[in-house]
Every structure is written in structure tokens, then in C-alpha cells.
Amino acid sequence: MELRQLRYFVRVVELGSMSRAAIDLDVVQSALSQQIARLEGELSTRLLQRSSKGVTATEAGLAFFREAQLALRHADEAARAAQQARLSGSVSVGLAPTTASVLGLPLMQSVRERYPEVRLHMVESLSGHLSSMLNARQLDLAVLFDTDPGRRWSVTPLVEEKLFLIRARAEGQARLPAKIRLAQLADLPLILPSGPHGLRSTLDAAFSGGRLRRLLPMEIDSLAMLMDAVRAGLGCTVQPGAALARFGDAAEVFEVAEIADARVRRVNSLCSLSDDELSPAALAVRVALAECARALVEAGRWAGARWSHHES
Secondary structure, rough: OOOHHHHHHHHHHHHHHHHHHHHHHHHOOHHHHHHHHHHHHOOOOOOOEEEOOOOEOOHHHHHHHHHHHHHHHHHHHHHHHHHOOOOEEEEEHHHHHHHHHHHHHHHHHHHHOOOOOOEEEEEEHHHHHHHHHHHHHOOOEEEEOOOOOOOEEEEEEEEEEEEEEEEEEEOOOOOOOOOEEEHHEEEEOOEEEOOHHHHEEEEEEHHHOOOOOOOEEEOOOOOOHHHHHOOOHHHHHHHHHHHOOOOOHHHEEEEEEEEOOOOOOEEEEEEEEEEHOOOHHHHHHHHHHHHHHHHHHHHHOOOEEEEEOOOO
């Protein structure tokens, strides 16, 4: 016996007509009749008396009608209770600086709106540090770039970003082309994060795979400080477009060239502790984070990014 059958039966009795009930319920009359017949078969009794004047409940039907009304009210109350129940607790989320510049505020706004009693603990740090924190159970969720499948994490590819060569604009300086290849970066004064962090790992792997000369950049493990150094003309950097999100004057201060090599992309993966270790609040925030990322990409608010999460 299904709630749908109860709803159908109750509406037929209330309206006294199969045809009017079908219209009211927005189902075809044959499907409605079939469900009523199935219900009568399950109960092994006739519930409705059909005549030229319409449909009336039998004695058994009237008894069933009263109990069905009560059951439906209880079901509706249970649904309302579930919908109104408020998640609570603390959820810790780690974002790399470039990801945080695009995703951080929208995520906080979304969680505040949906789950006002959930307390977010937001951590902004380079991905290598976030990975260590997730392993140490200091974070529930993190968006990472270098994910080791051997770890006991739940990992979902989220967003794939193009990478760009970024440098400060300067008078008398030849303009960058729209696109540039990896091989052209080796002789440039580069400023990058150090080895353990996701972006550097991506670039080192690309140079190694392409048999290109090894990078010997200045290393700065702080996005803010790194971008200050680039803005001051101390060198160039390779970053996703999100690295410019916190600069209102980015178009006037910096110039960019897309890295043309097809294999050089950065995948943002949504990583978390295994599902059985996450609280209901953390599971809800994980869904909200994925939805925020998708909305930002589809609205064109995540520069150079495309949605890469595939529903199972």
C-alpha cells in the first residue's frame, strides 16, 4: 500500500467522481482507476460503488476513508517536521587562496541561508597544508588539487581551471600573446609556490612529462605575498584566473596569457573524510559547496573554469 494510493482514494471520495479526481490530481483517469483497483485488491474488499451518478464509498470504504485521512495527515506532519528540522553543529572547510577568493563568500552565504544553526569554520591555506589537516581530521571538507587515491577520502572532481601566465603591466614592455606554451616559460623569472602544493606539483609534472627544462622559480607560499611580488614587477607567475578575483583593478595592473598546452589544467576536487565519519551537517555543507561551485561556473563568475563533476 502506497501513500499515493491513499491520496487518490481520499480525493475520489471527497469529489464523488473519478473524472473530477483525475483532473484535480493531474493524472489520467485510467491510471487513477488502476491504482484504486490495486488498493481494493490488496485489501480484498470493495471500497467504491460506481454508478451513473458518480462514485460513493461502500461501508468498508467509509471506514477506510476516515483512517486514510488520518494517515495522510500524519504523513504530511512527518514531512513538515523533517523539512523544518534544523541541522546544527560545526563544520570545518579548507580552501586554497585562489579557490577561496571565488568560492569562499558564496559558500558562507549559502550555508547561512540554508542552515543558520550550522557553524562554519573556514580555513584558507595552501593545498599541501590543507591535505595534511584533512589527514589529521582537523578538517571535514577541503577543495584540493593533488589528491592521492590511496588516502581514505571521499573525492569528487569539482571544477577544472585553465592556467595563465600573469605579470605586471609596464610601459615599453612587449605585450604577452593571447596564449603561450610551457616551453616558453623556462627562461622567465617565475614566482611560484613551493613543491608540496598543488599548483606547483601540476607544473612540475607537466615540465617533467614534456621533457622541458626544470623550473627554478622564486618560491613564495602565500598567494597575497606572491601576487604583491608580481605586481611589483619582481617576476611572473602561473595561476588560475581566480588568482585575480580579489583585485578590482586586475585588468589595469596585470596582463595574462593562457597556457596553451592542453594537459596543463588544474582540477579542483572536493575531498572529505569518508561518509561514515561526516556529521549530517558536514554532509549537507558538502552538497552546498558543490552546488555553489556549479552555480559560479555556470554564471561565468569563476574565470577560466568549467564544471567537471559527473553525477553517478
